[in-house]
Amino acid sequence: MSLDAAQLRDRTKEFLTAHPPASTSREDFLSARFDAGLAWVHYPEGLGGLDAPRALQAVVEAELTAAGAPDNNPRRNGIGLGMAAPTILRYGTEEQKQRFLKPLWVGEEVWCQLFSEPGAGSDLAALGTRAVRDGDTWVVNGQKVWTSNAHNARFAILVTRTDPDVPKHKGMTYFVCDMTDPGVEVRPLRQITGEAEFNEVFLSDVRIPDAHRLGEVGDGWRVAQTTLNNERVSIGGMRVPREGGLVGIVAKTWRERPELRTQDLHQRLVKLWVEAEVARLTSERLRQQLVAGHPGPEGAGMKLGFARLNQEISGLEVELLGEEGLLYDDWTLRRPEIVDFAGRDAGYRYLRAKGNSIEGGTSEILLNIVAERVLGLPSEPRTDKDVAWKDLAR
DSSP, X not given: OOOOHHXXXXXXXXXXXXXXXXXXXXXXXXXXXXXXXXXXXXXXXXXXXXXXXXXXXXXXXXXXXXXXXXXXXGGGGHHIIIIXXXXXXXXXXXXXXXXXXXXHHHTSSOXXXXXXXXXXXXXXXXXXXXXXXXXXXXXXXXXXXXXXXXXXXXXXXXXXXXXXXXBTTSSEEEEEEETTSTTEEEEEEOOTTSOOXXXXXXXXXXXXXXXXXXXXXXXXXXXXXXXXXXXXHHHHOOOOOTTOHHXXXXXXXXXXXXXXXXXXXXXXXXXXXXXXXXXXXHHHHHHHHHTTSOOOTHHHHHHHHHHHHHHHHHHXXXXXXXXXXXXXXXXXXXXXXXXXXXXXXHHHHHHHHGGGGTTTSOHHHHXXXXXXXXXXXXXXXXXXXXXXXXXXOO
């Protein structure tokens, strides 16, 4: 029988009594929390959960927050928590789940995502990184790009081409790649913000054991869809309070700096404030839908709206601040662990928001997904559907 909110609240209080946050080290507390099933309550017992409804996670978080308990710094391992974990849970073997999920959740092992390539970004199915089987291992060669946090990651979720003789959406296989293995080289990519949050990753004769394959050989596209749907919800469906996020930063400046106001900016701010609130409520409804199952293509719509709003709001902030908005705090090449929209200045927010319509699927690709898989409109004509990947023009 599944737990209800009252039972889960009592269980959390009992856990806090046994592991007082004030006298328990952060590492021990998080490890014990995972073992008690209070990490992600909708996961199975023994894997950090209690087979409880996902919505009840809020009950646990409220009790832990009130007690001053440490968290697992989810912003540092967003790809691991938001994309790798649900993919491992759905397609991984029991050995893989036991090996990877706990170190991922407690933050001992950070994850990155080896999907995009120089010739396969928006069109992921065009990827050319090859994996060739050699006994119980796969030998991987290729190049990935726009890889967030590769410089901090211990593991990566990796999609490869294992059969070039079939159409591009087939013949792909999904692996877990150890980023410390010989042949993995990470190089920083400096962005418009001056930072090197992204990387390019070269894979040269990297040997991955078949035991690190997620899903069946040749089924990588289907496995990747689980990751991508979770990614779009993770990027576009983040929980924020009313007037949270970027619109809250601009509204605060508006209230505190009346000398900056104009009638035109006022009208635009109100319009964006309303749109941000609509997006927040829609995101909340999407999360409630997730209680009943896995994320679907609807997450593409959320991510589309998130990118457009962030770019319009950050642009409005620069206009509101006038010359001050053109200043930039620091062009030093840095390799951050997190994207810090709130902790930087308006110039950073304006420049970094440009990436929102590229990362996690470009807005153009997401519009196609919404049109075809949400609205049911006819697909775009495709000439590559039945052509072997090796015969496609590149």
